[in-house]
Amino acid sequence: MSQDTLFDKVWDLHKVSSLPGGSDQIFIGLHLIHEVTSPQAFGALKDKNLKVKFPSRTVATVDHIVPTDNQSRPFKDNLAEQMIATLEKNCLEHKIRFFNIGSGNQGIVHVVAPELGLTQPGMTIACGDSHTSTHGAFGSIAFGIGTSQVRDVLATQTIAMNKLKVRQIWCANKLSNGVYAKDLVLHIINKLGVKAGAGFAYEFAGPAINALSMEERMTICNMSIEGGARCGYINPDEKTFNYIKNKSCAPKNEHWDKVLTWWKSLKSDENSIYDDVIKLDASKVEPTVTWGITPGQSVSINQQIPLLDDLSPNDKLVAKEAYEYMSFKPGQSIKDTPVDVCFIGSCTNGRISDLRVAAKVLKDKKVSDNVKAFVVPGSEKVATEAKQEGIDKIFKDSGFQWREPGCSMCLAMNADKLTGNQVSASSSNRNFKGRQGSPSGRTLLMSPAMVAAAAINGKVSDVREFIN
Amino acid sequence: MKSEFTPPIGKITQINGQCISLIGNDIDTDRIIPARFLKCVNFDSLGESVFEDDRKTLKGNHPFDLEDNKNSSILVVNSNFGCGSSREHAPQAIMRWGIKAIIGESFADIFYSNCIAIGIPCFTLKKKFIEEIQNYCDNKFLFLEIDLKKSFAKSKDMNFNLEINESSRKMFLSGEWDATSKLLEHEKLIENKFYQLPYIKFNTNFL
Numbered sequence: 049m050s051q052d053t054l055f056d057k058v059w060d061l062h063k064v065s066s067l068p069g070g071s072d073q074i075f076i077g078l079h080l081i082h083e084v085t086s087p088q089a090f091g092a093l094k095d096k097n098l099k100v101k102f103p104s105r106t107v108a109t110v111d112h113i114v115p116t117d118n119q120s121r122p123f124k125d126n127l128a129e130q131m132i133a134t135l136e137k138n139c140l141e142h143k144i145r146f147f148n149i150g151s152g153n154q155g156i157v158h159v160v161a162p163e164l165g166l167t168q169p170g171m172t173i174a175c176g177d178s179h180t181s182t183h184g185a186f187g188s189i190a191f192g193i194g195t196s197q198v199r200d201v202l203a204t205q206t207i208a209m210n211k212l213k214v215r216q217i218w219c220a221n222k223l224s225n226g227v228y229a230k231d232l233v234l235h236i237i238n239k240l241g242v243k244a245g246a247g248f249a250y251e252f253a254g255p256a257i258n259a260l261s262m263e264e265r266m267t268i269c270n271m272s273i274e275g276g277a278r279c280g281y282i283n284p285d286e287k288t289f290n291y292i293k294n295k296s297c298a299p300k301n302e303h304w305d306k307v308l309t310w311w312k313s314l315k316s317d318e319n320s321i322y323d324d325v326i327k328l329d330a331s332k333v334e335p336t337v338t339w340g341i342t343p344g345q346s347v348s349i350n351q352q353i354p355l356l357d358d359l360s361p362n363d364k365l366v367a368k369e370a371y372e373y374m375s376f377k378p379g380q381s382i383k384d385t386p387v388d389v390c391f392i393g394s395c396t397n398g399r400i401s402d403l404r405v406a407a408k409v410l411k412d413k414k415v416s417d418n419v420k421a422f423v424v425p426g427s428e429k430v431a432t433e434a435k436q437e438g439i440d441k442i443f444k445d446s447g448f449q450w451r452e453p454g455c456s457m458c459l460a461m462n463a464d465k466l467t468g469n470q471v472s473a474s475s476s477n478r479n480f481k482g483r484q485g486s487p488s489g490r491t492l493l494m495s496p497a498m499v500a501a502a503a504i505n506g507k508v509s510d511v512r513e514f515i516n
Numbered sequence: 517m518k519s520e521f522t523p524p525i526g527k528i529t530q531i532n533g534q535c536i537s538l539i540g541n542d543i544d545t546d547r548i549i550p551a552r553f554l555k556c557v558n559f560d561s562l563g564e565s566v567f568e569d570d571r572k573t574l575k576g577n578h579p580f581d582l583e584d585n586k587n588s589s590i591l592v593v594n595s596n597f598g599c600g601s602s603r604e605h606a607p608q609a610i611m612r613w614g615i616k617a618i619i620g621e622s623f624a625d626i627f628y629s630n631c632i633a634i635g636i637p638c639f640t641l642k643k644k645f646i647e648e649i650q651n652y653c654d655n656k657f658l659f660l661e662i663d664l665k666k667s668f669a670k671s672k673d674m675n676f677n678l679e680i681n682e683s684s685r686k687m688f689l690s691g692e693w694d695a696t697s698k699l700l701e702h703e704k705l706i707e708n709k710f711y712q713l714p715y716i717k718f719n720t721n722f723l
Contacts, residue, residue, distance in 0.1 A: 064709050065702045068692070069683035073699055075709045077716070085603065087557040096696065102710060113555060127555035134557050168715055178602040178626055192626050194604035196633035196695075204699040206706055209629070210683060242542055243596035246625050276599065278625045299719045307718040342542045342599075362595070366541045459551045459601075480546045480600060487550075487569035 050214035052320035055249045058189040062172045071210045077171035079106040079201045083135040085176030089198035090138040098203045100142040109147040111156045112461045116451035155427020155453040158182040158395040165295025169284040169311045179395045181272040184281030185265035191279040212249040213323035219256035221331035226512035229264035230495035233271040234336040234346045242344040245277025256330030262291040263401040270396045274343035283315040338479045338493040340370030349510045388470040390421040390503035394458040397475035398426030402496040407442040409500035415447030416506030422449035424456040460485025473502035524635035527691040531617045531662040533589030537653040544600035549609040563612030593620040598627025607631045632684045639678035
């Protein structure tokens with residue numbers, strides 16, 4: 049059992065009671081909600097005649113269902129309109145702060161909370177969304193929950209949960225030029241597998257992690273869940289504190305000094321005990337692309353799609369399913385695979401630094417005629433910043449469509465969908481069957497820079513050929 | 517969809533029913549219930565859409581469409597079942613189709629806790645036993661009687677010791693798997709915690 053890790057410290061700090069049966073009652077410091085997984089939770093509160101216990105600890109925004117072309121109300125999609133209206137009503141009724149479209153702070157919940165300074169070290173953070181692990185980048189313990197647990201957090205500010213084990217993933221050396229956080233996390237998931245993280249929190253550590261910016265760290269923690277780990281985190285450091293400083297919801301003045309002293313004490317001890325430690329060499333990671341139907345099925349840009357015989361017995365079943373669904377032959381190169389749609393956005397890679405990197409690749413280039421390319425900023429703030437820097441213009445000049453913020457084609461709950469068996473190069477997080485809105489649509493996950501390169505060439509390409 | 521759905525309440529000690537086998541590793545929650553069905557403000561109509569895209573692809577040959585399986589209530593799956601999205605809509609859809617318990621090689625964490633929260637016990641069994649059940653289900657009906665007190669499943673031809681997380685098992689036996697009321701019992705402790713937490717004390721600008 050782990051001892052003296054950041055996870056242990058934050059867990060212990062938030063433990064309210066031991067429940068009969070062995071799970072713990074954990075206080076949730078920050079609760080984030082959105083329109084998709086909260087309506088039934090509010091409904092359950094009503095059924096049970098319960099109130100929201102601490103309305104100030106819940107913050108809402110709208111992201112999953114929002115259209116990215118025309119956001120005027122009512123939405124064209126009646127069901128989407130009903131969902132946003134329900135969230136508006138619930139927030140009003142329960143006095144929950146809601147960042148609506150046009151507020152300047154709306155966006156994907158996991159982009160918005162950090163940029164407001166809501167996400168802070170040492171907190172427990174829960175949200176009815178599996179990518180809540182994103183917030184672990186700040187040294188918080190953050191995890192996705194289902195709607196019944198959203199109800200529990202609303203009613204009690206706590207949830208019942210079994211303590212997770214802790215696996216440290218030590219990333220030695222540094223990423224090389226043209227290789228990004230997305231490549232590293234895809235590499236980690238490929239090496240460990242998509243279910244290795246079940247029952248674990250992942251602590252990402254080592255020189256390669258320390259060298260990452262806060263936004264890159266969010267990309268890493270965001271995809272912990274794709275490796276099966278409900279929670280992923282990074283010990284906070286000066287970069288973390290500098291990122292939060294002066295954000296609108298960050299502590300100010302004498303409160304800042306006090307909280308900073310506390311934050312600085314928050315990290316895994318040097319001699320802390322982990323349930324497991326994995327070490328890998330980040331300098332060996334290359335631009336990585338998924339070829340299959342799980343985020344673990346990936347190869348480096350210059351590798352071939354694996355042969356069945358090269359895979360472990362456990363991986364063969366889903367590999368066979370993947371070859372068939374993706375219409376790929378074992379042994380085929382991933383490079384030069386034609387793509388139909390290029391999507392840059394999502395809670396994994398829809399932040400300003402992602403847009404900057406992609407824009408650098410796209411500058412003075414044109415998107416291939418065969419490709420529909422669009423970029424969806426992660427939030428209204430990201431969109432504003434991008435416009436101030438002229439990044440929107442670079443995207444538009446290259447042939448990318450510039451859209452309004454939301455989750456968009458990461459999960460295709462709005463009108464942004466693949467059709468038929470189109471292939472998308474996507475900066476999002478899941479390549480599951482049907483994930484991007486067409487039951488036969490095919491998704492290749494990669495970094496935003498790699499999506500930009502694929503858009504220009506109309507096929508999967510090595511972005512290092514564009515930037516070196 | 518079968519007879520009208522009634523959600524489980526109270527103690528769950530025994531589950532008897534016919535098994536339905538669904539073969540495949542890493543079956544994610546997008547496949548269990550595609551995202552377009554998440555555009556709803558209640559869970560009521562999800563049962564009919566469970567595995568919608570997989571079922572359409574298999575044109576009537578998906579296990580959830582086979583006539584022989586229509587009265588099944590125990591789902592038998594392989595490893596990492598329910599990975600991906602945290603949508604509780606996934607177990608809700610499975611439950612509203614008629615499933616009352618799931619036996620698998622392994623489950624994804626969030627899916628597992630969602631199942632527990634809505635009253636679907638999830639048991640694990642070693643791969644070879646799961647395959648034994650799935651092979652059996654290929655050509656015969658398997659009716660299992662699951663006893664939660666003993667974590668034991670028996671049938672005419674085979675018996676299994678099932679594994680289940682001890683805290684989940686106890687919650688089902690005591691009827692306390694619906695956590696809200698249990699959590700509310702500690703209201704004073706919750707309030708104390710609120711006032712103790714450093715970031716709440718130091719952070720007047722939070723909202």
